[in-house]
Amino acid sequence: RLMPGEELVVPLYLAVNIEGSGAGTTVVDLRRHGWQSLLDETEAWLTERSMPMRKLSSVANRNLFFNYFFALGRTIDTDEWVPVTSRSHRYYVSAAFWSRDTLLWSFPGLLLCEPDSAKQVLLACYGRHLQRAGEHAHYINGVLLYPGFELDQLSAYVLALKLYLGQTGDRAILEAACIRQGLAVLVEKLLERRDETTGLYETFLDPSDDPVKYPYLIYDNALAQRALDFLAALQEQGWQFSVNLRELAERLKEAIWRHGVVEGPVGSMFAWAVDGTGNFQLYDNPPGSLQLLPHYGFCKREEAIWQNTVRWIHSRHNPYYQDDDYINGAASRHAANPWPLAAANDLLGQNLDKGRFFRRAVMDSSFCCETVSPSTGRASTGHAFASSAGFIASALWHAFGEKREKAGRKAQ
Numbered sequence: 001r002l003m004p005g006e007e008l009v010v011p012l013y014l015a016v017n018i019e020g021s022g023a024g025t026t027v028v029d030l031r032r033h034g035w036q037s038l039l040d041e042t043e044a045w046l047t048e049r050s051m052p053m054r055k056l057s058s059v060a061n062r063n064l065f066f067n068y069f070f071a072l073g074r075t076i077d078t079d080e081w082v083p084v085t086s087r088s089h090r091y092y093v094s095a096a097f098w099s100r101d102t103l104l105w106s107f108p109g110l111l112l113c114e115p116d117s118a119k120q121v122l123l124a125c126y127g128r129h130l131q132r133a134g135e136h137a138h139y140i141n142g143v144l145l146y147p148g149f150e151l152d153q154l155s156a157y158v159l160a161l162k163l164y165l166g167q168t169g170d171r172a173i174l175e176a177a178c179i180r181q182g183l184a185v186l187v188e189k190l191l192e193r194r195d196e197t198t199g200l201y202e203t204f205l206d207p208s209d210d211p212v213k214y215p216y217l218i219y220d221n222a223l224a225q226r227a228l229d230f231l232a233a234l235q236e237q238g239w240q241f242s243v244n245l246r247e248l249a250e251r252l253k254e255a256i257w258r259h260g261v262v263e264g265p266v267g268s269m270f271a272w273a274v275d276g277t278g279n280f281q282l283y284d285n286p287p288g289s290l291q292l293l294p295h296y297g298f299c300k301r302e303e304a305i306w307q308n309t310v311r312w313i314h315s316r317h318n319p320y321y322q323d324d325d326y327i328n329g330a331a332s333r334h335a336a337n338p339w340p341l342a343a344a345n346d347l348l349g350q351n352l353d354k355g356r357f358f359r360r361a362v363m364d365s366s367f368c369c370e371t372v373s374p375s376t377g378r379a380s381t382g383h384a385f386a387s388s389a390g391f392i393a394s395a396l397w398h399a400f401g402e403k404r405e406k407a408g409r410k411a412q
Helices: 020-033 035-049 057-070 099-113 115-128 151-168 171-175 177-191 218-236 245-260 304-313 340-348 356-360 386-400
Strands: 072-074 081-083 135-138 144-149 261-264 267-270 379-381
Touching (some): 035 057, 057 072, 057 099, 057 386, 099 115, 099 151, 099 386, 151 171, 218 245, 267 304, 340 356, 340 386
Antiparallel strands (some): 135 144
16 A cells, blocks of 8 residues: 555566576576666667657657567577567567568668677578578478568568678678578579560569569569679679679669660659560559669669659559548558558658658557558558568668767668
């Protein structure tokens, strides 16, 4: 019983281990440290890793840490890092692995938060998931969960390694056996998808895991080209591969410009998909948008063809773009309401929205979700979308972060 003004702290210590004795002794250790010390340590950890922002600090850091704690975990039995799309049961495919989700979306956020952990995740992906690289989804041990080849998911392994090297300068990772062996495997898997006639690379599913209309997606091929360009640079530094990767990278770039540029309602622009014989599809997909081509280095932002493509995406010529409600943004056939990922793509592209989406959208209590209601901004599908939260945090940092050095970490 408490008197008026009186306070009482009742701490509850919880621990998990592979059996009862280990859990119990861990609780003993927690109690020895005490709740106040543990709380202070946790708050200091969060403060050290928080991103300084000019605006939208709350939503950026909320999603930065949501990605860290819910798109990543450790196994109880072996204490290994396990990357997943989301640990939350509220996400509709909980605790499964997509290389796109981990390496293109979650990974940039992990690098911002804790580069050492990001390195361990990258090594875990190369060590555990290479055999089925490019396939739709895996169980957490690397076994195939859902078949279906996706070119962007295959390229993701290389692009994450490139990003890690660029952000940290830690070239020691290249000496890891799983990286050296893995890059050779990735090259062979990529060559299997090359069409000799067009020079383009095919995919079976698109970035929202749906069957494609035409086999050559321009966004996917742009990612493959950037992956080949990076691998060609390694080859020029002495790495051994079975083919001339510089030649393949240049041929793919030429093939994209030759087959992937079409006449649209706003002028010459990139097609979404082509068949290599003249047929094409105008479309864009938030999980893998043409808005990101300059972000990955395929073309410059000043490129008129890319600017026309962005204009088309943000226009009424695009049947999946909504611009007449409380929340505006791009959607797709996969999910017809605005995507937070689309708003992140905009931040990394031309930033036409200026961050308004994230000022207005409630999402899932400010955590990332797949789509939101255009009238309320509240989550409509894909609650607790943790890996996507890393991409959003990274995009917000790219647009509004205060770029300065932090103790012990290299700022972007």
